[in-house]
Amino acid sequence: MHEPQRVRIQRETLERFCQRVFEALALCEEDAWIAAAVLVAADARGIPSHGVARLRRYVDGLRMGLMRPDAPIETLSDTPTSVLVNAHGAMGAPVSYRTMRSVIEKARAAGAAFGCVRDSNHFGIAGYYAMMALPEDMIGFAMTNSAPLAVPTFGRHMMTGTNPIAFAAPAHEEKAFVLDMSTTVVTRGKIEVYDRLGKELPEGWAVDPEGRTARDAGSLLQAMTDRVGGGILPLGGAGELLGGHKGYGLSVMVDILCGVLSGGAFGRGLYDTATSMARVAHFFGAIRIDAFRDPLAFRHDMDDMLRQLREAPPVAAEDRVYFAGQKEFEREAEALSQGVAVLSQTYEEICAIGDEQGVPAPEALG
Amino acid sequence: MHEPQRVRIQRETLERFCQRVFEALALCEEDAWIAAAVLVAADARGIPSHGVARLRRYVDGLRMGLMRPDAPIETLSDTPTSVLVNAHGAMGAPVSYRTMRSVIEKARAAGAAFGCVRDSNHFGIAGYYAMMALPEDMIGFAMTNSAPLAVPTFGRHMMTGTNPIAFAAPAHEEKAFVLDMSTTVVTRGKIEVYDRLGKELPEGWAVDPEGRTARDAGSLLQAMTDRVGGGILPLGGAGELLGGHKGYGLSVMVDILCGVLSGGAFGRGLYDTATSMARVAHFFGAIRIDAFRDPLAFRHDMDDMLRQLREAPPVAAEDRVYFAGQKEFEREAEALSQGVAVLSQTYEEICAIGDEQGVPAPEALG
Numbered sequence: 001m002h003e004p005q006r007v008r009i010q011r012e013t014l015e016r017f018c019q020r021v022f023e024a025l026a027l028c029e030e031d032a033w034i035a036a037a038v039l040v041a042a043d044a045r046g047i048p049s050h051g052v053a054r055l056r057r058y059v060d061g062l063r064m065g066l067m068r069p070d071a072p073i074e075t076l077s078d079t080p081t082s083v084l085v086n087a088h089g090a091m092g093a094p095v096s097y098r099t100m101r102s103v104i105e106k107a108r109a110a111g112a113a114f115g116c117v118r119d120s121n122h123f124g125i126a127g128y129y130a131m132m133a134l135p136e137d138m139i140g141f142a143m144t145n146s147a148p149l150a151v152p153t154f155g156r157h158m159m160t161g162t163n164p165i166a167f168a169a170p171a172h173e174e175k176a177f178v179l180d181m182s183t184t185v186v187t188r189g190k191i192e193v194y195d196r197l198g199k200e201l202p203e204g205w206a207v208d209p210e211g212r213t214a215r216d217a218g219s220l221l222q223a224m225t226d227r228v229g230g231g232i233l234p235l236g237g238a239g240e241l242l243g244g245h246k247g248y249g250l251s252v253m254v255d256i257l258c259g260v261l262s263g264g265a266f267g268r269g270l271y272d273t274a275t276s277m278a279r280v281a282h283f284f285g286a287i288r289i290d291a292f293r294d295p296l297a298f299r300h301d302m303d304d305m306l307r308q309l310r311e312a313p314p315v316a317a318e319d320r321v322y323f324a325g326q327k328e329f330e331r332e333a334e335a336l337s338q339g340v341a342v343l344s345q346t347y348e349e350i351c352a353i354g355d356e357q358g359v360p361a362p363e364a365l366g
Numbered sequence: 367m368h369e370p371q372r373v374r375i376q377r378e379t380l381e382r383f384c385q386r387v388f389e390a391l392a393l394c395e396e397d398a399w400i401a402a403a404v405l406v407a408a409d410a411r412g413i414p415s416h417g418v419a420r421l422r423r424y425v426d427g428l429r430m431g432l433m434r435p436d437a438p439i440e441t442l443s444d445t446p447t448s449v450l451v452n453a454h455g456a457m458g459a460p461v462s463y464r465t466m467r468s469v470i471e472k473a474r475a476a477g478a479a480f481g482c483v484r485d486s487n488h489f490g491i492a493g494y495y496a497m498m499a500l501p502e503d504m505i506g507f508a509m510t511n512s513a514p515l516a517v518p519t520f521g522r523h524m525m526t527g528t529n530p531i532a533f534a535a536p537a538h539e540e541k542a543f544v545l546d547m548s549t550t551v552v553t554r555g556k557i558e559v560y561d562r563l564g565k566e567l568p569e570g571w572a573v574d575p576e577g578r579t580a581r582d583a584g585s586l587l588q589a590m591t592d593r594v595g596g597g598i599l600p601l602g603g604a605g606e607l608l609g610g611h612k613g614y615g616l617s618v619m620v621d622i623l624c625g626v627l628s629g630g631a632f633g634r635g636l637y638d639t640a641t642s643m644a645r646v647a648h649f650f651g652a653i654r655i656d657a658f659r660d661p662l663a664f665r666h667d668m669d670d671m672l673r674q675l676r677e678a679p680p681v682a683a684e685d686r687v688y689f690a691g692q693k694e695f696e697r698e699a700e701a702l703s704q705g706v707a708v709l710s711q712t713y714e715e716i717c718a719i720g721d722e723q724g725v726p727a728p729e730a731l732g
Contacts, residue, residue, distance in 0.1 A: 081447065081477035082657035111447035112478050116658055139627070152675055154684040159675060167619045169626070177622060179615040185608055204608050211681030229679075235609045236601050242551055242570050242608075243601045249533075249545040249690040252675070256535045256543060260667045261505070263659045267671050291448035292482055293629045301626045305633050309518055309525060309618070313595075315577030318520040324615040 007347045007364040008339030015040045017354065017362035018052060024357035025062040026069040031094040038093040038124040043340045046331035047180075049189045050125045053346045057122075058091070059353055066277045067091050067121050073098075076263075081106060083115040084262060089279065092123030096142075100129040100284045104136055107286035116257075118264030118281040122146075126166035127180030127325075133286045134170045137295040141285035142166040145258040147271045147278040149224065150184045151231040153238075153245040156211035158224065158231035159267055161280075162187050163254035168325075170289075172299035174306040178325030183251040184232045188224070191217050191232070204237040206230070213238070227271075257283040339365040373713045373730040374705030381406045383720065383728035384418060390723035391428040392435040397460040404459040404490040409706045412697035413546075415555045416491045419712045423488075424457070425719055432643045433457050433487050439464075442629075447472060449481040450628060455645065458489030462508075466495040466650045470502055473652035482623075484630030484647045488512075492532035493546030493691075499652045500536045503661040507651035508532040511624040513637045513644040515590065516550045517597040519604075519611040522577035524590065524597035525633055527646075528553050529620035534691075536655075538665035540672040544691030549617040550598045554590075557583050557598070570603040572596070579604070593637075623649040705731045 018036035023029060035058070043051035061067040071090035075083065083102050087095040099115040106113035123129070126142040133140025146161030162182040169177045185205050194201055195217035206214040209229030214220040223230035235247025259266025264281035272278050289295040312321040335341070342350075351361040384402035389395060401424070409417035427433040437456035441449065449468050453461045465481040472479035489495070492508040499506025512527030528548040535543045551571050560567055561583035572580040575595030580586040589596040601613025625632025630647035638644050655661040678687040701707070708716075717727040 077658060079477050079657050082653075084658045110476060111445050112480060114478060114653060114657075139623075152678055152687050152689075154680050155678040155687040156681050157678055159678055165616075167615075169619075169622045177618060179612075179619055181609075181612040181615055183612075185602070202607060207681070235612055236551070237603075237608060241568060242603060243547075243613075245688075245690070246545075246547040246549075246601050247609075249547055250531075252543065252671075252690065253533045253535075253545055255671070256668070257505075260535070260664060260671060261655065261658050263663065263667070266667070267674055287448075287480060289627070291445050291480075292443060292450045292627050297629065298626060301629070301632070302622070305618075305621070305626060308633055312518055312521040312523055312525055314520050315522050315573070321518050321521040322611075323518075324611070324618065 005344040006341045007344055008341055008366065009347075009362050009364055011040060011044055011335055011340050013362045014043070014052065014340055014342070017350070017359060018055065020359040021055065021059065021353060021357050022062075024359060025059060027062075027091070027094075031069070031091065034097045035091055035093040038097070038128050040340065041128050042125045043342060044332050044335040045125070045127075045328040047125055047328070048343065048346070049187070052342060052350050055350050055353055059357070061121065061277060062091070080110045081113045083113075085115070085117045087117050087120040089119055089121065092121040092280070092282070095120055096123040096129055096282055096284070099282070100132050100140075100142065100286075103284045104133060104138065104286050107138055107288055108136070111291040112287045113285070115284040116262035116281060118262035119279045120282060121277050121280065123282055125180060126164045127168065127178050129284055130166035130168035130180070131176070131178055134168055134176050136286070137170065137289050138286045139289065140168040141283070143254045143258055143283045145255045145266060145270060145280050147280075148268055149188055149232050150234050150248070150251055151207055151211075153234065153240060153248045156207055156209060156229050158227070160248070160251040160255055161270065162232070163251040163258075165250065165254060169302060170299055171302035171306055172296065174303045175329040176325060177302065177306060177323055178328065180324075183235055183247050183254060185235055185237060185247070186232060188232065191221060195221055204233060204242075206232045207238065254283070371710040372707045373710055374707055374732065375713075375728050375730055377406060377410055377701055377706050379728045380409070380418065380706055380708070383716070383725060384421065386725040387421065387425065387719060387723050390725060391425060393428075393457070393460075397435070397457065400463045401457055401459040404463070404494050406706060407494050408491045409708060410698050410701040411491070411493075411694040413491055413694070414709065414712070415553070418708060418716050421716050421719055425723070427487065427643060428457070446476045447479045449479075451481070451483045453483050453486040455485055455487065458487040458646070458648070461486055462489040462495055462648055462650070465648070466498050466506075466508065466652075469650045470499060470504065470652050473504055473654055474502070477657040478653045479651070481650045482628035482647060484628035485645045486648055487643050487646065489648055491546060492530045493534065493544050493694075495650055496532035496534035496546070497542070497544055500534055500542050502652070503536065503655050504652045505655060506534040507649070509620045509624055509649045511621045511632060511636060511646050513646075514634055515554055515598050516600050516614070516617055517573055517577075519600065519606060519614045522573055522575060522595050524593070526614070526617040526621055527636065528598070529617040529624075531616065531620060535668060536665055537668035537672055538662065540669045541695040542691060543668065543672060543689055544694065546691075549601055549613050549620060551601055551603060551613070552598060554598065557587060561587055570599065570608075572598045573604065620649070
């Protein structure tokens with residue numbers, strides 16, 4: 001496969017550009033900054049599926065009123081260790097950032113705290129919020145439910161979302177451990193890539209409306225859109241032989257902590273309509289490390305663990321073993337020195353959005 | 367495959383028998399009762415791998431001093447939302463039960479709480495402790511690390527354990543959602559079953575010392591015992607195509623919350639020697655539902671979710687879709703009416719243990 005064309009843009013330049021676009025769509029300065037920072041963090045960390053390639057969807061959502069820039073953020077309950085927020089259809093990132101900030105403040109006082117947000121929208125990479133705990137000597141968690149895309153074990157209709165789990169724990173000399181994973185084998189975006197390339201789907205990714213292995217990406221995506229059966233398999237694949245019931249269980253766990261605990265939408269009750277986006281729900285958590293032991297001793301042990309993992313002998317076909325988050329930190333360091341890499345096609349798209357909104361294009365490097 | 371012979375024993379009879387065996391090995395009455403209750407719960411819920419079939423290992427561990435019946439349980443730190451305990455080589459179940467009980471009491475006062483136990487031993491089914499939260503209108507968590515059995519993604523040496531995650535959330539008319547899953551594709555016990563049957567291992571379960579698909583269970587088990595490479599694959603299988611890096615990440619997450627957060631042993635530092643068992647570490651958590659919303663409303667939504675899942679249309683080859691814990695609750699109801707099913711071979715083994723320890727055999731039903 002030939003390498004697609006990319007441009008490099010300074011991280012701050014790209015953030016500022018996105019911020020101005022969001023401001024042009026009536027977000028207040030701080031909300032616009034948060035939404036931009038979360039979006040660009042995905043590109044910087046090498047997760048372009050959640051980066052500025054999504055700007056068009058956010059812009060359309062805001063323009064059409066599916067996401068509300070002026071939504072009143074309502075606190076439904078508040079205790080020393082918990083907070084529950086109704087976002088009333090706001091953008092996902094600003095309300096999520098503020099809720100995780102509040103969870104961290106509560107954990108600082110109480111030792112541990114959790115927060116839920118309901119009636120929200122897509123919040124970007126879950127790992128962003130979990131990582132907010134790292135400089136605070138805390139362990140961070142973030143999860144979200146999503147419109148159903150995954151079939152349960154033995155089932156053939158989509159019942160749960162890709163429902164990601166993010167978990168972050170700090171180290172000292174090593175970078176942090178940052179797990180940010182969907183609880184399905186793959187996400188819808190991967191199926192879309194195979195559709196564009198005309199490639200047959202691998203065994204173990206998805207099933208058709210009758211529950212057989214789905215091979216054709218195009219007809220699978222159509223069936224998923226029409227909600228007539230068929231969908232992505234939970235982590236572990238079809239049936240129980242390879243542990244598919246475990247991935248299915250994890251996706252339901254996420255839906256309980258996000259959708260049910262918040263009193264929001266869950267399961268099949270969660271999907272886009274013409275006048276509303278899915279109104280997803282999120283779950284955030286933070287635990288103070290010093291509630292258990294000295295944080296520096298914890299960080300030294302983390303160094304030891306992460307080194308053991310990345311120095312583990314690889315199989316013949318691979319160069320090395322990674323720990324979760326390692327590749328993303330390497331990409332982020334590269335983005336710092338060389339600029340954030342964005343596909344040329346995506347760059348053209350966001351420049352066109354800038355044009356529409358009266359925001360000058362972000363300058364490409366070199 | 368023909369159905370193996372089983373006997374049925376009243377649950378309380380079996381519990382009382384195990385309790386007396388543990389008392390004969392110098393456990394105090396309450397510790398012996400807890401250890402027995404956790405062990406028999408596994409058989410009652412249809413998880414015989416963690417049930418009385420393990421009694422021999424516990425008895426040997428206690429007799430040889432690898433598990434200490436008189437270990438001083440030391441509280442290393444204690445806050446309103448956390449507790450850290452050093453079990454100093456005690457049996458896993460009694461110290462785990464008491465720590466989860468303490469976590470629940472703390473959560474009752476503070477809204478949420480967590481506990482770690484280090485230098486412990488095998489604690490039985492993780493789900494037992496998570497389920498202790500259910501009658502308290504709380505969500506429960508339990509995890510444990512274990513001696514390394516799993517290779518990391520792209521690796522070929524065992525670096526993490528089967529590291530189970532248990533999560534329990536209550537419903538109202540439906541049974542609770544109880545997830546209790548190892549973060550590997552399978553556990554060592556499954557490999558042992560294939561070895562006894564002389565069956566070839568399925569693709570995607572384990573790799574040999576060079577990192578290729580392991581097919582022969584016997585030589586794999588030998589390589590694992592000798593720690594020369596080879597091991598079980600993380601949930602999601604080999605490489606990244608089917609999400610193996612996610613299962614790997616989850617197993618490290620469990621090791622961080624158990625081993626690192628407790629200051630105990632983790633990763634490759636955790637294995638049995640001639641004079642000591644692995645000294646595993648556990649993590650427990652409880653969150654009060656009413657810190658977020660009315661527990662009864664939560665339970666009604668759980669009913670709705672669990673019904674939707676178990677009524678989802680199945681694929682052609684299956685009768686129905688389950689939710690996590692459903693099969694185990696059905697087994698438990700059966701055990702209540704007909705007695706706990708135990709393999710005849712296991713029954714003979716535990717009767718022999720009773721003989722050795724001067725405890726009359728548990729009476730089999732009908």
